[in-house]
Amino acid sequence: MLFSSIPFLYCFFPIFFICYYLSPSFMKNGVIVLFSLVFYGWQEGRYVLLMVAVILLGYVYGVFLERVEKPKKKKMILIFAIISYLAILGYFKYTNFFMDNFSRLFSIKNPIGTILLPIGISFYIFQIMSYNIDVYRNTCKAQKNPLIVAAYISLFPQLIAGPIVRYKDIEEQLLQRSHSFLKTYEGMKKFFIGLGKKILLANQLGECCDIFRQRGEDSSLFFWLYAIAFLFHIYFDFSGYSDMAIGLAEMMGFRLMENFNYPYISRSITEFWRRWHISLGTWFRDYVYIPLGGNRVTFSRWLFNIGIVWFLTGFWHGASWNFILWGMYFALFLMIEKLGLKKYLEKNRFFSHCYVLFFVMVSFLIFDGLSLKEAGRNFLGLFGVGCETLVGAESIYYLKNFLIVILVSVVFATPIGKLIVKKLLQKVFGKRYFILAETAGMLLILLAATAYLVDGSFNPFLYFRF
């Protein structure tokens, strides 16, 4: 079920929160698990049992990792746990990729057939892995109550598209958390901001990208329009979803980590990755990069470490060569920056912003391409290679049609957008009526988003395929 869907907003959301708020404290985690299973089963009925199996596996491994005292045995259990998780992820997510390449390489028919990807598997597998690793490292205690582990993994706000929450970060909240009108209000605010980002901006930008894919005109302007629209589309789509997830969790008394922090204002790719999909970046840092030795190793080993981490980051995003190239593309920039470019970027503000935006935009052409060939075609199109014309009637029309959406997106991709809205509300309504003005804003977003949903069915979430 999508957060930005009528069944969620007007069926699941009210029923869940009525049940949740009315249930006594000791039952709240049970309510979460029950509703999360419904939430997941709505979209992926056949894979509910898989998720339950992963939860049980994580619970059992956690208990064993704590009970066993001998370090060697403990390490063996952890290795076994990680292998079993990666086997599940590998089977469901990467079998198609390997079999396709294998059958292409040896010109034979794929003997297995297509395996459907369970929604959110990359997220919940990473979460359960982090839980077991943290128990192994003694940074958190193993949970004796399987219901708590189930609530942690299945917590529906973050179940299918993150942020990747670590058990140790919400351990206490899972056991005991407070609820207040202020938390609910703040959560609602965050949720509606995310809803607006997703439906009012991301979906419209996605429509622009779809129009480009069905274009009748190959003009350089059209390639630029698509590249810029996709740059903002993916940001508002994913950060909108994360905002909704964090907001919902806050309404339930949880405080989850922020997943995005205005990545497009970065002045280096290194900074960009500190602001983009923060929960994934920190996961790879803590569970792959640092265990490999981080930067406290020889120069060549350090380059190798970066290469491994970004290969895995790319491959995590999707089982295709595009994503691997995408990851390695960032590895290259991170290496170059660390070798000296970063110092130059720090001195030149304007250039550094242009540099980040351009190369991130290009990275998303690789990300969105159905094949490497298509990604290359879209990149070359920016420079007019293979284009019939630089500017055409169709591209001009769609530029005019989506210009305001893009401009609004540019403003709200920076802290300026939030500041403008805040100042505007304060100026019009004064500090005295600020909360009521915010409420009116939330209501307007809800109604406008509902109107867009009712009017059309264009509402796919990009990050579901991960």
Place this chain on the structure above:
Amino acid sequence: MEKNKEIIFSVFFIGAVIFSLSLFLCFAPKEEYSISERRKLKELPQFSSEGLKKGELGKELEEYTLDHFPFREEFRGLKNLVSQGIFRKLDQGGLYHREGYLVKMEYPLNGEMLEYGSEKLLGIYEKYLKDSGSRCYLSLIPDKNYFLGEKYGMLTIDYELMFRQFSERLPFAKYLDITGLLGIEDYYKTDTHWRQEQLLDVAKYLGKEMGAEVEAPYDKIKAEKPFAGVYAGQWSLPVEGEDLYYLTNGILDNCRVYSVGEKNNTAEGIYDRKKLEDKDPYEMFLSGNKAILVIENPAVREKKELLVFRDSFASSLVPLLVPGYSKITLVDIRYVQSNILDYYIDFSGQDVLFLYSSLILNQSRSFK
């Protein structure tokens, strides 16, 4: 303290809005049909474990809730307002509103469809008309975007190219260019179609070119109810209804009209006035979509017949050609297989007019 009260109020207020709409969604009576979209709305899906397993049940329930959401039309209107007012979008799902006219932006030119459509008509010629001694004519009707698109910077297909290419593919038919006789005022503001009362000069020109005397005096009758065409519903914001007129006289009143290939073989005369009360009043012209329709005119004694291959635009024009013919047969190959036409029609040297709108030609996959 005051702030706390406001926060509590806000939480309850937003909650109440969501909860009220939820209650409406669950318990308000459900419509079966959407007039504005001309389609049946989704029914509540049946529960099945297979559907649940595959996630189809969730999808169907989502479609159901979208179709039956309370104040659906009002929400669609709100979307249109936000889209136009805030995001300054130039069109709404391809529809735009200029000079009081709702216009569909037909774009891009679909070469494959043109080829498909022309192949179908060529096939008809080869199979039935080539050796029948018929004189063939082709006339193509531009849609409203032809008149307003370029003026307002909307996307338009190259109509000249379209009409030229299509007519060149049908060299057996003499092309009768009516574009110069038409203007935007000849079309309904809220509908795809043209206005019958504005077509006398088009009918006169076609008649003259085909060698038939079609001119006759008419009474101009105004329909009682204002007409809201197919675009009015799609636009989702309130638009004024417009007057619908039809032209009639004694000749038309005395015609025998019947459909062929249907069980009852009936039609309600040239004008089916009951349709004026229905969801699509334009269907009052020749009873709307019919596969094969025959008009017999007893006022013309000598045998002079016309065969029209057509779409819905012909429904309002063909009555104006009736005074020049003893019999007119209208064929819509969207509703009848073109390879079995000789089962219903005797191809015996009639005049043949291929009359199609640009909208249909650009989407001619529906030709059978």
